Amino acid sequence: MWRKLAIPSILGNLADPLIYVLGLGYGLGSMLPEVGGVPYIAFLAAGMVCSSTMNSATFESMYSAFSRMHVQRTWDAIMNAPIDLDDVVLAELAWAASKSVLSGVAILAVVWMLGLSGSVLSLWVIALLPLIGLTFGALALAVTAMARSYDFFMYYFTLLITPMNLLCGVFFPVEQLPAAFQAIAAFLPLTHAVAIARPLLLGQIPSDAVLHLLVLLAYAAAGFYAATVLFRRRLLK
Amino acid sequence: MAVLAAHNLRKFYGGAEVVAGVSFGIQAGECFGLLGPNGAGKTTTLRLCLGLTDPDGGSVELMKRPVPGEARPARARVGVVPQMDNLDPDFTVSENLLVYGRYFGLSERAIRARIPQLLDFAGLTARAASQIQTLSGGMKRRLTLARALINDPDLIFMDEPTTGLDPQARHLIWERLKQLLAGGKTIVLTTHFMEEAERLCARLAIMDRGRFITEGSPRELILRHIEPHVIEAHGDGVMDWTDHEARKLASRLEKSGDTVFCYAADPTPLLASLANRGELRYLHRPANLEDVFLKLTGRELRD
Ligand SMILES: Nc1ncnc2c1ncn2[C@@H]1O[C@H](COP(=O)(O)OP(=O)(O)OP(=O)(O)O)[C@@H](O)[C@H]1O
Numbered sequence: 218m219w220r221k222l223a224i225p226s227i228l229g230n231l232a233d234p235l236i237y238v239l240g241l242g243y244g245l246g247s248m249l250p251e252v253g254g255v256p257y258i259a260f261l262a263a264g265m266v267c268s269s270t271m272n273s274a275t276f277e278s279m280y281s282a283f284s285r286m287h288v289q290r291t292w293d294a295i296m297n298a299p300i301d302l303d304d305v306v307l308a309e310l311a312w313a314a315s316k317s318v319l320s321g322v323a324i325l326a327v328v329w330m331l332g333l334s335g336s337v338l339s340l341w342v343i344a345l346l347p348l349i350g351l352t353f354g355a356l357a358l359a360v361t362a363m364a365r366s367y368d369f370f371m372y373y374f375t376l377l378i379t380p381m382n383l384l385c386g387v388f389f390p391v392e393q394l395p396a397a398f399q400a401i402a403a404f405l406p407l408t409h410a411v412a413i414a415r416p417l418l419l420g421q422i423p424s425d426a427v428l429h430l431l432v433l434l435a436y437a438a439a440g441f442y443a444a445t446v447l448f449r450r451r452l453l454k
Numbered sequence: 455m456a457v458l459a460a461h462n463l464r465k466f467y468g469g470a471e472v473v474a475g476v477s478f479g480i481q482a483g484e485c486f487g488l489l490g491p492n493g494a495g496k497t498t499t500l501r502l503c504l505g506l507t508d509p510d511g512g513s514v515e516l517m518k519r520p521v522p523g524e525a526r527p528a529r530a531r532v533g534v535v536p537q538m539d540n541l542d543p544d545f546t547v548s549e550n551l552l553v554y555g556r557y558f559g560l561s562e563r564a565i566r567a568r569i570p571q572l573l574d575f576a577g578l579t580a581r582a583a584s585q586i587q588t589l590s591g592g593m594k595r596r597l598t599l600a601r602a603l604i605n606d607p608d609l610i611f612m613d614e615p616t617t618g619l620d621p622q623a624r625h626l627i628w629e630r631l632k633q634l635l636a637g638g639k640t641i642v643l644t645t646h647f648m649e650e651a652e653r654l655c656a657r658l659a660i661m662d663r664g665r666f667i668t669e670g671s672p673r674e675l676i677l678r679h680i681e682p683h684v685i686e687a688h689g690d691g692v693m694d695w696t697d698h699e700a701r702k703l704a705s706r707l708e709k710s711g712d713t714v715f716c717y718a719a720d721p722t723p724l725l726a727s728l729a730n731r732g733e734l735r736y737l738h739r740p741a742n743l744e745d746v747f748l749k750l751t752g753r754e755l756r757d
Pocket residue numbers: 454467472490491492493494495496497498499537
């Protein structure tokens with residue numbers, strides 16, 4: 218439906234994480250010893266794949282969905298057709314997840330091209346990306362349902378997305394954190410995404426994969442449920 | 455055959471009863487007009503009929519289906535021109551029609567076959583590939599109308615289809631609506647233009663503060679509620695004339711700014727009196743729907 222918009226924004230989504238991978242990976246990596254037995258840039262790869270998928274899904278579910286819902290009133294138009302609000306919310310989620318998967322795959326492709334992951338197991342990450350996209354897309358939709366303006370999204374980025382990028386093992390192992398922060402990180406969904414993606418990219422079978430998947434699924438389901446309730450309260454009152 | 459029936463509809467927003475027990479029925483092929491000042495509850499009534507919000511009381515049957523329960527299949531047979539244009543700015547004119555048709559589950563082929571005829575109807579054939587931002591207000595409204603017809607609906611809801619348009623654009627829309635009616639469509643229309651209502655609607659309701667305060671054909675409403683003659687007088691000394699002469703001669707008077715509206719069954723004495731007052735300017739005309747509207751809803755501003 219909205220395929221026309223996809224290509225320019227993927228290019229945009231790709232540039233940022235790439236700069237991180239290359240800049241941090243090679244720059245910082247040259248100063249660091251190996252992390253957990255692998256070069257820093259190979260360690261960072263999984264974090265960047267997950268984090269850029271999260272960022273892309275979040276951005277799409279907040280700014281783009283808000284613009285279609287509130288600014289352009291596209292949702293109102295759609296709901297005059299035989300389509301219900303819940304369908305529209307689900308379609309937005311599917312759209313955000315698809316776009317985030319494309320961002321994730323693009324980073325993954327770079328990781329492979331740079332030779333940072335040679336394992337066949339890394340193909341499994343492609344299967345993980347949709348779940349990451351759904352999880353963060355759904356959570357962000359719930360935020361969008363409460364937003365009065367674009368400014369509101371800054372809070373979510375500042376209070377949740379940025380801390381997750383820092384605490385959840387994207388740039389360094391969670392174990393490096395003080396115990397209190399580790400405990401917090403254990404509750405955050407990005408930790409669980411990285412915990413599956415990193416071993417896969419490094420050619421290992423993730424431990425506790427089922428638990429991590431269940432946590433992501435639970436966040437996705439809770440986020441979507443909250444989003445539908447909040448959107449209904451907002452738009453169908 | 456009734457295509458829409460509302461029974462005792464009620465809707466509260468924050469303690470205010472915005473729709474306060476509204477009942478009406480719409481027969482296939484008719485054009486029903488809903489008039490009312492800003493905030494009267496017209497849009498809310500339409501949203502209730504479409505199942506876009508749940509009523510706090512009462513019931514709706516749209517295309518023989520209970521709403522909101524079966525609103526979705528009911529809406530498949532309905533077209534909507536919303537009060538505010540909500541065309542998709544990411545798409546061109548014809549893409550807007552295509553995408554909208556897809557929301558009705560129509561096949562791409564079926565929609566493409568229909569688009570030329572809809573563009574022609576909207577007078578937008580030459581703009582098929584234009585971006586929405588490049589269209590004038592009138593073009594957007596016509597495209598919104600064309601979009602509402604994508605599913606070949608039996609019933610079309612139009613919420614102020616001509617608000618904000620210039621007279622040419624308004625006349626064109628009226629022409630198109632008459633064509634639709636001649637083609638057997640049913641239209642439910644809200645408007646602030648009395649002329650629009652008089653021209654298009656066989657039956658009208660005037661709504662105020664959530665209630666229908668009167669209902670009937672434009673002619674009936676004028677006959678029922680108002681004296682047949684109106685004299686509008688203004689100029690220096692009009693208030694003096696009003697107090698000393700008009701008050702005795704007119705059956706009803708209304709002041710608005712420095713103009714006095716005199717309503718009368720027989721205008722002769724008023725006209726004779728004005729003939730002696732050279733300094734006053736006046737207009738003598740038959741009563742119209744606007745007079746009814748103002749009498750029933752008052753002259754003060756709403757909202
Ligand atoms: N979603 C909503 N939440 C709260 N109040 C609402 C909502 N929708 C409408 N209202 C209020 O209900 C009243 C009726 O609104 P409505 O839009 O139905 O009026 P209207 O007759 O269509 O007016 P207009 O001619 O200005 O379009 C107004 O006072 C409006 O502020």
